Amino acid sequence: MSVEPSLRDDLLAALPSLRAFAISLTHDHHRADDLVQDTIMRAWRAIDRFERGTNLNAWLFTILRNLFHSEYRKKKREVDDPEGSYAAKLKVVPDQQAHLDYEDMRTALAKVPHDQREALILVAAEGMSYEEAAAITGVAVGTVKSRVNRARHRLALLLHHDAADEIGPDHVTKAALQA
Amino acid sequence: MATNLRAMYDDLVQQPLPDRFVELLAELDQKKAEQER
Numbered sequence: 001m002s003v004e005p006s007l008r009d010d011l012l013a014a015l016p017s018l019r020a021f022a023i024s025l026t027h028d029h030h031r032a033d034d035l036v037q038d039t040i041m042r043a044w045r046a047i048d049r050f051e052r053g054t055n056l057n058a059w060l061f062t063i064l065r066n067l068f069h070s071e072y073r074k075k076k077r078e079v080d081d082p083e084g085s086y087a088a089k090l091k092v093v094p095d096q097q098a099h100l101d102y103e104d105m106r107t108a109l110a111k112v113p114h115d116q117r118e119a120l121i122l123v124a125a126e127g128m129s130y131e132e133a134a135a136i137t138g139v140a141v142g143t144v145k146s147r148v149n150r151a152r153h154r155l156a157l158l159l160h161h162d163a164a165d166e167i168g169p170d171h172v173t174k175a176a177l178q179a
Numbered sequence: 180m181a182t183n184l185r186a187m188y189d190d191l192v193q194q195p196l197p198d199r200f201v202e203l204l205a206e207l208d209q210k211k212a213e214q215e216r
Contacts, residue, residue, distance in 0.1 A: 003207075003208065003211060008204060008208060011204065012200075012201065012204060015196055015200055016192045016193070016194070016196055017192055019191070019192075019194070019196065020188055020191035020192040020194075023191050024188065024191070033197060033199070036200065037199065037200070037203060040200065040203055040204065040207070041203075041207075044207045044211075102183070102186075102187040102190070105183050105184060105187050106187070109184075120184070121188065124181055124184055124185065125184050125185050125187070125188035126188065127185075152180070152181075155180060155184075156180055159180060
């Protein structure tokens with residue numbers, strides 16, 4: 001079966017989102033682009049198995065996520081240590097295109113456990129339904145909901161914590177003035 | 180927080196797509212066409 005032009009166009013149209021998801025997973029533009037490239041190649045080879053008329057984005061996200069995880073399984077230590085090596089790597093190799101505005105968010109997000117971060121990105125950032133996110137990540141809908149909730153909670157705590165740190169000296173000053 | 184997360188993500192989506200992907204798709208398309216000829 002050939003790849004009809006409309007499907008190729010849909011694939012092309014899906015790439016910016018796919019790439020954003022890849023960057024969110026890897027926090028590395030080069031790795032993200034390699035991942036997107038591998039996803040395109042794999043999707044192309046398997047295109048006959050794509051059921052026309054179903055959600056192409058979800059299908060592509062699933063392929064990309066599976067590739068990412070099979071790659072990461074080889075480097076499992078990195079995943080098991082999200083606050084250590086992973087976070088450290090983020091600081092050492094800051095994203096060149098990163099906006100400074102999102103620095104707090106990025107740092108906080110890096111501290112959220114991987115499975116929760118992934119669920120949060122799919123639902124809260126990419127705007128997928130819980131059902132789509134569940135299909136992509138291969139878990140129950142309830143699990144996705146719980147992961148998203150935990151991620152939100154953790155993120156809120158982390159961002160709040162950072163804010164508290166920033167106003168910390170003021171408290172000290174206030175205490176000193178009151179003394 | 181949710182707004183900030185989405186804004187950060189939208190910023191990534193808005194980034195220009197590297198040419199390599201457009202080229203790759205064109206290349207794959209051509210190969211497929213040749214195979215079917």
